[in-house]
Amino acid sequence: MPEEYQDDRFYIDKINRLRKEKKAIILAHNYQRGEVQDIADFNGDSLELSRKAAKTEAEVIVFCGVKFMAESAAILSPDKVVLIPVPEAGCPLADMITVEALRAKKKEYPEAAVICYVNSSAEVKAESDICCTSTNALQVVNSLKEERIIFVPDENLGRYVVTQTDKELIFWKGFCPTHYRVLPEDIIKAKERHPRAKVVVHPECRLDVIMLADEVLSTGGIVKYAQDVGVKEFIVGTEMGLVYRLQKENPRKRFYLATEKLICPNMKLTTLEKVANALEKTEHRVIVPEEIRLRAKQSLDRMLQVKM
Numbered sequence: 001m002p003e004e005y006q007d008d009r010f011y012i013d014k015i016n017r018l019r020k021e022k023k024a025i026i027l028a029h030n031y032q033r034g035e036v037q038d039i040a041d042f043n044g045d046s047l048e049l050s051r052k053a054a055k056t057e058a059e060v061i062v063f064c065g066v067k068f069m070a071e072s073a074a075i076l077s078p079d080k081v082v083l084i085p086v087p088e089a090g091c092p093l094a095d096m097i098t099v100e101a102l103r104a105k106k107k108e109y110p111e112a113a114v115i116c117y118v119n120s121s122a123e124v125k126a127e128s129d130i131c132c133t134s135t136n137a138l139q140v141v142n143s144l145k146e147e148r149i150i151f152v153p154d155e156n157l158g159r160y161v162v163t164q165t166d167k168e169l170i171f172w173k174g175f176c177p178t179h180y181r182v183l184p185e186d187i188i189k190a191k192e193r194h195p196r197a198k199v200v201v202h203p204e205c206r207l208d209v210i211m212l213a214d215e216v217l218s219t220g221g222i223v224k225y226a227q228d229v230g231v232k233e234f235i236v237g238t239e240m241g242l243v244y245r246l247q248k249e250n251p252r253k254r255f256y257l258a259t260e261k262l263i264c265p266n267m268k269l270t271t272l273e274k275v276a277n278a279l280e281k282t283e284h285r286v287i288v289p290e291e292i293r294l295r296a297k298q299s300l301d302r303m304l305q306v307k308m
């Protein structure tokens with residue numbers, strides 16, 4: 001057996017023993033490494049996983065993803081121990097806004113409501129009126145009585161949403177560096193290579209890329225679409241981890257990553273070894289201060305009430 005598989009086996013056995021001992025559950029985001037997805041109890045997008053976290057009987061939740069995602073789980077489940085295997089795994093998009101800068105923007109537009117994309121810190125969620133995800137951004141925008149909305153921090157998602165609503169959106173200059181690397185020519189070349197494939201992209205992509213897609217969906221939306229539609233080939237414009245899940249769950253279909261540039265270095269920091277360490281030492285607990293947690297939870301709860 002090759003050495004790396006022997007190492008994997010060692011950590012998989014250790015994780016399986018520790019998760020029982022510690023009454024833990026392991027949640028892995030759709031962008032995680034394949035081997036981390038494989039040992040998880042659940043895979044999903046950040047909101048699906050946070051909802052699982054809130055419902056579980058487990059005492060310890062190991063959240064394999066980036067910091068804002070583990071924070072969302074801690075916001076919704078204050079009575080549980082939420083661990084992040086790699087505390088440095090951040091999200092550059094979430095880091096493109098600070099509470100101070102958001103407060104200044106709110107002063108400029110005092111009549112506007114504030115929507116924050118789930119890719120944001122607990123502090124920014126606490127300072128916003130309501131959250132949204134890439135699945136429900138349009139419905140959240142349309143649910144508000146205000147005509148003017150400060151939409152933070154993802155400009156691409158905001159620009160996509162505004163093509164489908166009469167509301168006025170004030171954009172923030174934030175973007176996901178991984179999705180931003182996909183260019184229209186990447187999609188055109190992928191289509192030339194796979195002319196029968198449907199193009200599905202994430203709304204964090206640039207608008208000129210979105211315009212070339214057949215479907216624009218969140219990772220959860222892409223998973224469902226790939227299962228439901230009678231198509232056999234797909235060009236996928238989001239982080240490569242999702243292609244692993246799609247191929248595993250749909251072995252008779254073919255999934256092509258739109259470009260090899262679609263790799264998020266932060267998502268790839270979590271390894272089996274780090275998961276085993278977090279479980280063994282119960283380390284890297286995510287704690288959101290109660291005053292921030294309560295206000296951030298209001299923004300998440302308000303979003304969860306929006307009809308889809």
Ligand code: CIZ
Binds near residue numbers: 029045133134220
């Ligand atoms: O909310 C998430 O999990 C993100 C960042 C993307 C998606 O579409 O799943």
